[in-house]
Amino acid sequence: MTTPVITNPEQEVNELKTIIASALQQAKSLGASAAEVGVSAESGLSVTARLGQVETVVFNRDKNFGITVYKGKSKGSASTSDSSPAAIASAVKAACDIAQFTEADQYAGLADDADLAKNIINLDLYHPWALSPQAAIELAIDCESKARAYDKRITNSEGASVEAYQGRHAYGNTNGFLEGYSSTRHSISCMLVAGSGDGMVGDYWYTTARDTKDLESTEIVGKKAAERCIAHLNARRIATCKAPVLFAADIAGSLISTFNAAIRGSSLYRKASFLVDSIGKPIFPNFVRIYENPLLAKGLGSACYDSEGVATNSSDIVTEGILQRYLLSSYAARRLGLKTTGNAGGVHNLFITPGEKNFAALLKEMDRGLVITELMGQGINLVTGNYSRGASGFWVEQGEIKFPVHEITIAGNLRDMFAQIVAVGNDVDRRGNVITGSILIENMTIAGT
Amino acid sequence: MSTSLSIAKTTLLDPAELSEHQLEAVLNSLMSHHIDSADLYFQQSRHESWTLEDGIVKDATYSIDKGVGVRAIAGEKTGFSYSDDIIFPALQQAANASGSIAKSGQSARIKAWHRGSAPHALYLPDDPLASLQEQQKIALLQQLDATTRALSPYVSQVIVSLSGSYDTILIVASDGTFAGDVRPLVRLDVQVIVERNGRRETASAGCGGRTSYQHFFAENRAEELAKEAVRQALVNLESLPAPAGAMPVVLGPGWPAVLLHEAIGHGLEGDFNRRGTSAFSGRIGERVASPLCTIVDDGTLAGRRGSLTMDDEGTPSACTVLIEKGILKGYLQDKHNARLMGVQPTGNGRRESYAQLVLPRMTNTYMLAGQHDPAEIIKSVKKGLYAVNFGGGQVDITSGKFVFSASEAYLIEDGKITTPVKGATLVGNGPDVLTRVSMVGNDLALDNGIGVCGKEGQSVPVGVGQPTLKIDELTVGGTQQ
Numbered sequence A: 001m002t003t004p005v006i007t008n009p010e011q012e013v014n015e016l017k018t019i020i021a022s023a024l025q026q027a028k029s030l031g032a033s034a035a036e037v038g039v040s041a042e043s044g045l046s047v048t049a050r051l052g053q054v055e056t057v058v059f060n061r062d063k064n065f066g067i068t069v070y071k072g073k074s075k076g077s078a079s080t081s082d083s084s085p086a087a088i089a090s091a092v093k094a095a096c097d098i099a100q101f102t103e104a105d106q107y108a109g110l111a112d113d114a115d116l117a118k119n120i121i122n123l124d125l126y127h128p129w130a131l132s133p134q135a136a137i138e139l140a141i142d143c144e145s146k147a148r149a150y151d152k153r154i155t156n157s158e159g160a161s162v163e164a165y166q167g168r169h170a171y172g173n174t175n176g177f178l179e180g181y182s183s184t185r186h187s188i189s190c191m192l193v194a195g196s197g198d199g200m201v202g203d204y205w206y207t208t209a210r211d212t213k214d215l216e217s218t219e220i221v222g223k224k225a226a227e228r229c230i231a232h233l234n235a236r237r238i239a240t241c242k243a244p245v246l247f248a249a250d251i252a253g254s255l256i257s258t259f260n261a262a263i264r265g266s267s268l269y270r271k272a273s274f275l276v277d278s279i280g281k282p283i284f285p286n287f288v289r290i291y292e293n294p295l296l297a298k299g300l301g302s303a304c305y306d307s308e309g310v311a312t313n314s315s316d317i318v319t320e321g322i323l324q325r326y327l328l329s330s331y332a333a334r335r336l337g338l339k340t341t342g343n344a345g346g347v348h349n350l351f352i353t354p355g356e357k358n359f360a361a362l363l364k365e366m367d368r369g370l371v372i373t374e375l376m377g378q379g380i381n382l383v384t385g386n387y388s389r390g391a392s393g394f395w396v397e398q399g400e401i402k403f404p405v406h407e408i409t410i411a412g413n414l415r416d417m418f419a420q421i422v423a424v425g426n427d428v429d430r431r432g433n434v435i436t437g438s439i440l441i442e443n444m445t446i447a448g449t
Numbered sequence B: 001m002s003t004s005l006s007i008a009k010t011t012l013l014d015p016a017e018l019s020e021h022q023l024e025a026v027l028n029s030l031m032s033h034h035i036d037s038a039d040l041y042f043q044q045s046r047h048e049s050w051t052l053e054d055g056i057v058k059d060a061t062y063s064i065d066k067g068v069g070v071r072a073i074a075g076e077k078t079g080f081s082y083s084d085d086i087i088f089p090a091l092q093q094a095a096n097a098s099g100s101i102a103k104s105g106q107s108a109r110i111k112a113w114h115r116g117s118a119p120h121a122l123y124l125p126d127d128p129l130a131s132l133q134e135q136q137k138i139a140l141l142q143q144l145d146a147t148t149r150a151l152s153p154y155v156s157q158v159i160v161s162l163s164g165s166y167d168t169i170l171i172v173a174s175d176g177t178f179a180g181d182v183r184p185l186v187r188l189d190v191q192v193i194v195e196r197n198g199r200r201e202t203a204s205a206g207c208g209g210r211t212s213y214q215h216f217f218a219e220n221r222a223e224e225l226a227k228e229a230v231r232q233a234l235v236n237l238e239s240l241p242a243p244a245g246a247m248p249v250v251l252g253p254g255w256p257a258v259l260l261h262e263a264i265g266h267g268l269e270g271d272f273n274r275r276g277t278s279a280f281s282g283r284i285g286e287r288v289a290s291p292l293c294t295i296v297d298d299g300t301l302a303g304r305r306g307s308l309t310m311d312d313e314g315t316p317s318a319c320t321v322l323i324e325k326g327i328l329k330g331y332l333q334d335k336h337n338a339r340l341m342g343v344q345p346t347g348n349g350r351r352e353s354y355a356q357l358v359l360p361r362m363t364n365t366y367m368l369a370g371q372h373d374p375a376e377i378i379k380s381v382k383k384g385l386y387a388v389n390f391g392g393g394q395v396d397i398t399s400g401k402f403v404f405s406a407s408e409a410y411l412i413e414d415g416k417i418t419t420p421v422k423g424a425t426l427v428g429n430g431p432d433v434l435t436r437v438s439m440v441g442n443d444l445a446l447d448n449g450i451g452v453c454g455k456e457g458q459s460v461p462v463g464v465g466q467p468t469l470k471i472d473e474l475t476v477g478g479t480q481q
Helices: A009-029 A086-102 A131-150 A218-231 A250-263 A265-269 A332-337 A359-366 A414-419 B003-012 B018-030 B088-099 B135-152 B213-237 B255-268 B269-277 B334-342 B374-379 B430-436
Strands: A034-050 A054-071 A076-080 A154-173 A178-194 A200-210 A242-246 A290-292 A318-319 A350-352 A369-376 A386-397 A400-413 A421-423 A440-449 B037-053 B057-073 B079-081 B153-174 B178-196 B199-209 B245-251 B296-297 B319-324 B364-367 B383-395 B401-413 B414-421 B424-429 B437-440 B451-455 B458-466 B469-475
Touching: A009 A178, A009 B430, A054 A131, A054 B088, A076 A086, A076 B383, A076 B414, A076 B451, A086 B057, A131 A154, A131 A178, A131 A218, A154 A218, A178 A218, A200 A218, A200 B451, A218 B296, A218 B374, A242 A250, A242 B414, A250 A350, A250 A369, A250 A414, A265 A332, A290 B374, A290 B451, A318 B458, A332 B383, A332 B469, A359 A421, A359 A440, A369 A400, A386 A414, A386 B401, A386 B469, A400 A414, A400 B401, A400 B414, A400 B469, A414 A421, A414 B255, A440 B213, A440 B245, A440 B469, B003 B037, B003 B153, B018 B037, B018 B088, B018 B153, B057 B088, B057 B135, B079 B088, B079 B199, B135 B153, B135 B178, B135 B364, B153 B213, B178 B213, B199 B213, B199 B334, B213 B401, B255 B269, B255 B296, B255 B319, B255 B383, B255 B401, B255 B430, B255 B451, B255 B458, B269 B334, B374 B414, B401 B430, B430 B437, B430 B469
Parallel strands: A054 B079, A076 B057, A242 A369, A386 B424, B245 B383, B364 B458
Antiparallel strands: A034 A054, A034 A154, A054 A076, A154 A178, A178 A200, A242 A440, A290 A318, A290 A350, A369 A386, A386 A400, A400 A440, A421 A440, B037 B057, B037 B153, B057 B079, B153 B178, B178 B199, B245 B469, B296 B319, B296 B364, B383 B401, B401 B414, B401 B424, B424 B469, B437 B469, B451 B458
16 A cells, blocks of 8 residues: 555646535525635655654545635635535535624725736646655664664664655635645654763754655765754753854744744734834845745745735845835735735745855854754744743854753844844755744843853 | 433434444454554544634634544554545545554454443533524623723733634544543633833733633633733733843742643653653652652543543543652553553543544643742742743753743742743753742642643643742743843
């Protein structure tokens, strides 16, 4: 038994489109003035091996149908995991029933016709992996055994996992938009433990891509997991101080994601962001450019249209440190008296332009300070910009890593942190929807002993 | 037969005309492989949520999810598959996939069904979504919005949300388990943004439990939420930068027990301990807290958000002592990890849905009351932090390092609570943080029913509780040195 590779993805997407067309028709006949439907169907295989033995084999098969209907300016939504015609009919009815009770919101409604995506191109997102459980198990065991053999200080393991997913997605609305696509996503990951007793530490590494050709090898994943894990051995706390902080590339994306959350439409019209009314203002130093590239072939965040069918936006968000635009859906745009930016549902491949320096050169530039490789907790207040999170990483003196550090916090205000970015590295991590190198911040408060 | 079991059968098996004989056939076909145990988990979950913003109830959503998960276990191996069609062929197909982890051959028989009624009824099997008319739900939100706005002229934004879910499950397993549970869950939240002299702050308050929407009309609960959210937000308008560094920390009663959930609870879950990857692995019988600390995980509290009549493997929930007078006593177990560790399951096998694997998880985790008057505890601190409200937390199981983020805190100076300070993350080490507990209050309180615990991508409702606690040293992640 292998993962069922979709042999004719186009036909399968057409099946979803048929479901959508029928549901939209039903909504209309139940008195909806407008409606929109998103449908997805995903299948996958996920295998974990630990200490050389298979531990779990999971066959995934997830479907989701979601509808939003409008009766005038009143709105109702419903969803179901059951794709039978009866379940879909009852979801459509439930959404229509809700719309009878909700109150009119003058800004509610579908995206405007003029904003809907017209140019639908193939973004090369579908690269199925015909992976049998046995082959997946062998890969996972191979990855984990290479990782465990890498260094004798590796004492235990949470296992290595291999996952292959494929999905079909379609969206349609009563303004005549009806599109769909197929996509895949695969990954290999490994999580290890080094040391023992009070000195035990864990870390992991993973690779993920649309196409197996773009995955790192099991050997590289295992080696990186092992290297990262043993680097934390004998970590200590440091005294409370103020110092420069370098966010390693694999976690630096979280800083930019926080920026995204602060310029998201819903944060702005609620005035729940410290970046309210910031268009045209400097938020970052003038060397910083942040832009969206939604049409990147094989991109993990690639899309021709957003979650309401609006064309995605290949444009700058920050140019020379100055905020150019927000991240808006049609609803948020109407609330703010602006145009939608094609960001209903989020960003699509957000890049921060890398600088010239690699990680080692950034350490030299920092000279003395803290490298952060792990962040913990959710201590971020978007309304005030107050930032305080648990962290671990490495202390740096004279541009070189001296020892691992744990059980500390880093704190500051996001407004200051963004303004005090000193450099962005060229050590770009491409495993997510936010693509950045390491980010060096001039000064933060580090709390320790 | 218990009411819950008959509701579960009617809801999940009858529409598909699935007979007990067919369930038996599926399990028997699985057990004809080298399989130690197998189970079928049928679920229907209905959920709704109504949201008020800008003074109008502008959105509501309803969802219905249904399916069956089939799990087969052979030694340390688990095969798992699921289907959103509850029909016999889909069940057989899922069983074939799950069973593929083991070669066919050795034939084991499933045990005869034992249908015990639940030992304790902790909640009524009634649909909370139907406990109010739609107009009444809207009226509740509108009333609460008006109440909140009337409390202070500085309130600039109010978001109120009401949600309810009704979960019906049926578990049929090769060990003879044949059990059903019907689980209501409701929640009401108020979030406010206040604005004064150009400074904005936010706060929220919520409550709920395994009950009906009538819960919010009792004891002025809805109104109390409004008052609490506005009070916190106004306090935060006055807050100064939080201190940075190690200092004595006094945690208020109730929700600050997020500490226990992160620092202790996760590290005592059976899976990590079976694998030896928890900072608490192999430490049963050792001192991991001061003798003042006794901590339990108790799924048997009536109506509580984290409570379960039985867990998602059909094991009755229990009150499990984790730490007794500072000594580590026990782990939280599902059937699989309990069997591999040679201990009994503790009723902590939980899953977010039929489409997820069972994991050992917490229910309601709390510390028992001590002897001290809370005022006396504050008075004992020369210079430190008093933290009374928290956002989320997180833990690194292996190293034991954990964080939890205060959203309302004050300085303690010369034994008195003084200035409010901005939110800050507190960081510590699980196996030693509680060894520094020097005073435990007599004011045990449980949280109001808003906890959500995430593990391996699965969310489940949980509860926490504690009395006022003094920790002699904990690192506070503010900005003021």
